[in-house]
Amino acid sequence: MRYCMTMLLVLLGYCAEAQNYSVLADKASELMDNAKDEAGYKKALDLYEEAFRMYPENKDGEGVYNASILASKLKNNDKAFQYLMSLSSIKGEGYNFPGWNYILEEDAEKEYKNLLSDPRWKTLKQKATGYKKQFYEELQKKENEFFSINKNTLKNKGNVAELYKEIRNFNPYQSKKDRDYSIPFKINDSAKTSFFIHLPQHYDPQKKYTLLFFLHGAVRNNELIDYQLAGWNLGGWNRYYTKYADQNDVILVFPRADKQYNWMLSDDGFFMIPEMLKQIKRALNIDDNKVFVAGHSNGATGSFSYLMKQSTQFAGFYGFNTYPKVFTGGTFVENIKNRSFINFSTDEDYYYPSNANDDFTKLMKSFAADYQEYRYNGFPHWFPQFDASEPAYNIIFNDLKNRKRNPFPKEISWEFDDNKNGNVDWISNIKLDTLSKNYKANKELNFKINKWLVYDDNDSLKVKDVDKNAFDFPRKSGKIKAEYRNNVFRAETSNIQSFSINISPEAVDLNEKVKVYINGKLYFDEKINYNHEYLLENFNKTQDREQVWINHIDVKV
Structure with a gap:
């Protein structure tokens, strides 16, 4: 768990002064991982404490968590509990997990084995349990507020022509108290995940909004989690999505997938994005003709897969470092003629080679597909990490502004090999x-x-x-x-x-x-x-x- 959270921080990163803190914290984390005795643990703890002293405003849950483990290993119980008590009440601002998560997660008793006999451990767990309960109560309250609408049910159920007009103009929506919401999502009776929504600054329920899904990569290495925090989604690699969405009044949605339930490797989770969209439309005034899907790596392959298999609800698709292939069946590329795709590739990408992108582009041109590829040379697979990726987001959001779904296209071409995917527009x-x-x-x-x-x-x-x-x-x-x-x-x-x-x-x-x-x-x-x-x-x-x-x-x- 500690390794996964450290990697999350490294990937997302900080800016300005926080970068200086993260340099020290990353070095301390490296020392901690390589430590083999008390001398090594002490060096790592000393470096963490130096980071805390120099940059107190940037002290984060991950650093405090690691410092508490090091103090425990050094059998400095007083210092370990001092860190743990401050950690337990952290609600998860910035890029951290909520503090109670560090104390109650499965590996905690292994990490803190030197503290288990101390009576303060039981008190600490009781407090953490209380904070966890409070955290979920607040989440539930926000979820209820997010889905609250005016009691404006459809009325003209007797006159079907009037009912049609009413549906076309249906607007039961209310203003929202916040900009950021974490919404739990039920996959089945035994699995659940979440999606995170970021609203424009002045969301107006009388206005229809463009919506953009972002599908994350590395689905094999992710875990389902029933809540998300703003820092996990809005900064780091996603900073330009946030920047340009805020400038253009675009609603952002960040679903969470894992190896089994995702948009690429298995059809078990492929229903999630359309179902999430339906739920969101019950709460927010979405422009049905301006819903888009983007992603990076496995997420970009997911975006491409929705284009190939279930494009009806969407207006266009985007991918960074895409592997353009359906992994759960046939890839019927002519289905792109119903929509569009923009790909941003790099020449140093291990995920999909530039020579294959060249051949794919030729194939798209052979039947006049609405497909564009932009090549960025000198960059690896993790291109969105670099500032040089910002022009690509300009391209995306300019396309978003100018592109609309045609809900009644004059022509349709659709090929499929699974009856679950036998739907396209009319x-x-x-x-x-x-x-x-x-x-x-x-x-x-x-x-x-x-x-x-x-x-x-x-x-x-x-x-x-x-x-x-x-x-x-x-x-x-x-x-x-x-x-x-x-x-x-x-x-x-x-x-x-x-x-x-x-x-x-x-x-x-x-x-x-x-x-x-x-x-x-x-x-x-x-x-x-x-x-x-x-x-x-x-x-x-x-x-x-x-x-x-x-x-x-x-x-x-």
Whole structure:
């Protein structure tokens, strides 16, 4: 635990005077990790205490925690408890965990084995338990306030046309007391995580806001946690997200994932971002046509995966040091034609090589995808750590300002290999037919990667020869191409069993018949009326006030 928290501080970093404190604290931490006897522990403790004396305003929970462990190892119980008592009441400001966490976490009794027989240890744990209870009570109070809305339920449930208009203009939102909220999120009966939200300075519930998800990397090495603190998300590597979001009145959302429940390695957690978005829309006035996803490393791969598999709710996607591949199925790159992606790559990236990025860009250009890549030379995989990354954030936020989702695109192209991903805009509930005797394999777009960068034992980058496909296609896929104009829908399908066409008064003239042609044959030729049940069902499912469906046409191919 101590190692993980130290790494968190190193990665996030401080600024100005805090950098001087962190230099001393990092050196003390290094001495502590390498200490083998009391002399080594004393050197580390002396350096921590020098940092505390020189920079008292920057003294943090991590430093106090390590100092208390060192004092315990040196059997200086009075000093250890002095540090621990001050630590226990820390609420977690800045970049630290709450103080009670250090005392109550699983490894605490191993770290403080010299203190367990001291009666002060029991008193300390009792106080820490009280602080923990108080911490969660305050979190619950803030969560309740965050989700509080006006009791403005939908009223026109008898008149479906009026209900549609009411949904389109629905606004039950209230002002918020704070800018930062940590919200718990239930994954299933045995797992829960959280997402952290940062609001514009003067959030106005009467105004619709752009929202940007940031997906963190290193999902294999992260743990789910049911709360988050501002310092974990708004500084360090994410400082430019915070800077430009504040300048542009953009709401930031930071979900937390782990090895099992994430947006890249497993489908177990892939539902999290759409579900979090739905919950947020119940509390905040979000512009449904301006919701975006960004990420770094594994998070960038996650952003790309939502583009490939579940793009409907989003307007655009961004990635720093992206590995552009779906790891849980086929990568059907033509799906990008429904949205856009901007990638920021570096030439010294071990995660995905620049030669592969070049070939990927060529592939994107071959079918005129809305794809841009910006290459930054001389930087490693952790590019966002550097000040030189700031121009990339300018690019992102300029794109955010100018880009909107088209909720009713005239043309759709969608390929998938899992029925859970059979939805895109006005085409929904697409079901595969891969067992038919008439199954015909769809054309695979792919390329070979023959060079990869790896670090050797001396932490130097070397070029390694490889022979791998850019994408894998482990399952049979289905594909649909559809368009509509003047109340006429046309769809061409491959390996599709059935699907639904969703109807909106914004796209269809309800006074005229709607025609549907499937693979060149007339399938449907009737007027469409409002469907009360379907209207409410879909709004409750998405909380989307722009892409509102009043009925649907079920199609069996």
